[in-house]
Amino acid sequence: MTLQAANRLTVAETQLIDAYTSQIGGLPGDGDVLVARDRLFDELKRAGLPTRRIEAWHYTDLKALMRGVPAIDPSAIVKAVEPTVAGATVMPILQGQAKLGSLPDGVQATSYGDGLASGAAVGTLSARDGDDTIGRLNGSFVRDGIELRIEAGARIEAPIELQNVHATGPVHVRFPCRFGKESRAMVIERYLSNGAGAALVSSVADLKIDDGADVTWIILQTEGPDDTHLGQIKVELGANAQFRLFVVNAGGKLVRQEVHLRTAGEGSDFKLRAVNLLGGETHTDLTMTLGHDVPNTTSTEIVRSVVFDRAKGVFQGMIRVAPDAQKTDARMACNTLLMSDDGEFSVKPELEIFADDVQCAHGATVTDIDHNHLYYLMARGIPEKKARGLLINAFVAEVVEELEDEALVEALEGIITDWLDNHG
Numbered sequence: 001m002t003l004q005a006a007n008r009l010t011v012a013e014t015q016l017i018d019a020y021t022s023q024i025g026g027l028p029g030d031g032d033v034l035v036a037r038d039r040l041f042d043e044l045k046r047a048g049l050p051t052r053r054i055e056a057w058h059y060t061d062l063k064a065l066m067r068g069v070p071a072i073d074p075s076a077i078v079k080a081v082e083p084t085v086a087g088a089t090v091m092p093i094l095q096g097q098a099k100l101g102s103l104p105d106g107v108q109a110t111s112y113g114d115g116l117a118s119g120a121a122v123g124t125l126s127a128r129d130g131d132d133t134i135g136r137l138n139g140s141f142v143r144d145g146i147e148l149r150i151e152a153g154a155r156i157e158a159p160i161e162l163q164n165v166h167a168t169g170p171v172h173v174r175f176p177c178r179f180g181k182e183s184r185a186m187v188i189e190r191y192l193s194n195g196a197g198a199a200l201v202s203s204v205a206d207l208k209i210d211d212g213a214d215v216t217w218i219i220l221q222t223e224g225p226d227d228t229h230l231g232q233i234k235v236e237l238g239a240n241a242q243f244r245l246f247v248v249n250a251g252g253k254l255v256r257q258e259v260h261l262r263t264a265g266e267g268s269d270f271k272l273r274a275v276n277l278l279g280g281e282t283h284t285d286l287t288m289t290l291g292h293d294v295p296n297t298t299s300t301e302i303v304r305s306v307v308f309d310r311a312k313g314v315f316q317g318m319i320r321v322a323p324d325a326q327k328t329d330a331r332m333a334c335n336t337l338l339m340s341d342d343g344e345f346s347v348k349p350e351l352e353i354f355a356d357d358v359q360c361a362h363g364a365t366v367t368d369i370d371h372n373h374l375y376y377l378m379a380r381g382i383p384e385k386k387a388r389g390l391l392i393n394a395f396v397a398e399v400v401e402e403l404e405d406e407a408l409v410e411a412l413e414g415i416i417t418d419w420l421d422n423h424g
Contacts, residue, residue: 011067012049012063012067012068019170020041020141024037027141028114029116029122032119033125040125040126040127040139049066050062050131051064055131059346062133068198072169073168073197076166078095080099083159083161084220086407091160091163092163092165093162094165094166095165095167096173097144098113100146104156104157106154107156108151109149111146112174113144124176126139134202135204138172138174138204138230141172141202142202142204144173145174146162147175148162148175148187150185152210153180153181153183159186159408162175162188163190164190164192164201164203165193166195167199169197169199170200170201172201172203174204175204178208179208179209181211183215186215187215189219189233191203191220191229191251193224198224198226198227198228201229202229203230204231204232204233206234207243213238214242215242216404217233217244217245220412221248221255223255225251225253225282227253228255229251229256231255232258233257233258235260235270237270239266239267240265245259245271246399246400247275249276249278250277252284255283256287260288261288262290262293263292266296268298270290271300272302273302273303274301276303276304276305277305277419278307285316286315287314287317288301289318289320290317292320292328298328298329301332301333303315303317305345306420307343308339309340309343310340311343314345314346314348315346315364317332319350321358325354328360329358330351330361331361332361332362336366349364373391393416393420397416400416
C-alpha cells in the first residue's frame with residue numbers, strides 16, 4: 001500500500017491492518033492456509049472497506065459506518081445459555097471457540113478450527129467476487145466454527161442450534177454444512193451478546209443441500225446495542241430440494257446479513273422469510289442474490305420490517321433467471337412499517353430475466369400503521385400503545401407463523417414481543 005493510500009485509511013481500516021499483523025502468527029492453519037489468508041487480507045487491504053460507490057454496498061457505506069475494531073479481550077468469559085426451544089441439540093461457539101458434544105444419529109460435526117490447523121479447510125477460504133468484503137474479512141481472521149454433516153436419508157427431529165455467544169472483542173466463525181440426499185433437518189444459527197462492550201462478529205455459513213433434502217435454517221440475531229454483525233450465508237440447492245430460510249434481526253448497531261443462493265437442480269424450491277426490528281440509531285442491511293440457473297424451480301421472498309426512532313434499514317434483492325431456466329416461478333415482496341419521521345428504509349428489488357417462459361414479480365411498500373385498524377381497537381377500550389403493539393406484532397408474526405414447529409414459533413414470537421415492548 002502506498003503512503004498516499006495509507007493517508008486515506010480510516011481508523012477501522014488501520015485497526016484491521018494492525019490486528020492482522022499482530023494475530024497472523026497465532027491463527028490456526030498450515031502453510032497453505034496462511035497463503036490463503038494473506039491473499040484474502042491483501043485483497044481486502046487494497047480495496048479498503050466498501051463505500052456507496054460500490055453498487056452492492058450503495059446503501060451501507062461500511063467505510064463511513066464502521067468506526068472502529070474492538071481489541072481482543074483475553075478476560076472475556078461467556079457461557080452457553082438455554083436453547084431457543086427445549087430439546088434442541090446445542091453446539092456452543094463461545095467467544096468464537098466451538099464446543100462439540102453428543103450428537104443425534106445421522107449428524108456429524110467437527111471443529112472448523114481443526115480443519116484450518118490441518119490444512120483440510122483451505123478450499124473454503126475464498127471470496128465470492130470482487131465485492132465480497134465479508135468473505136475476505138472472515139477468511140483472514142476466522143479461528144473456529146463447526147463443520148456439519150447430515151447423513152443421506154437422516155431425519156433429524158429436534159432442531160440443531162449453533163449457539164454463538166460472545167462478550168466484547170472480535171469474533172469470526174464459519175460453518176461449512178452438507179445436507180445429504182433426502183435428509184431433513186432444522187438448524188438455528190443464533191447470535192447473542194452477554195457483554196457490555198462492543199464486538200465485531202463476522203460469520204460465513206456455506207451450505208450444500210443435496211437432491212431431495214428438506215432443510216429449514218433460522219438466523220436469529222439479537223446482539224448487543226454496540227455490536228457490528230457481518231453475516232453471510234451461501235447455498236447451493238440440489239434437484240427437488242427444499243430450503244426455507246428465516247432471518248430475524250433484533251439487535252446490533254451495524255448489521256449486514258447477506259444471502260447468496262443458486263438453484264443447481266430442477267424442482268428445487270427456496271423460501272426466504274425475514275423480520276427486521278430496528279430502533280435507536282441502528283443500521284441493518286439484508287442483501288440477497290438468487291440465481292435460478294436451471295429449469296422448473298420456484299422461490300418466494302417476504303421481508304417485513306419495523307423502523308422506530310432514527311434507525312435505518314435496507315433490503316436489496318436480486319433475482320437472476322438464466323437463459324436455460326425456463327418455467328421459473330420467482331416472487332419477492334418487502335413490506336415496511338415506518339414508525340418514525342426520522343427513520344429510513346431503502347428497498348432495491350431487482351429482476352434480471354434471460355428466459356422467456358417464466359413467472360416473476362416483485363413489490364415493495366413503506367407505510368405507517370393503518371389508522372382505521374388502530375381506531376377500531378381503541379374504540380373497544382384498548383389503550384393506544386397496546387393497540388399499536390398488537391398491530392405491529394400481527395404484521396411481523398404472520399411471517400414467523402409459517403414455521404411448522406409450534407414451540408419455535410412461540411419462542412420467536414416471544415422475542416419479537418419483548419423487543420416491541422422495549423421500543424414501542
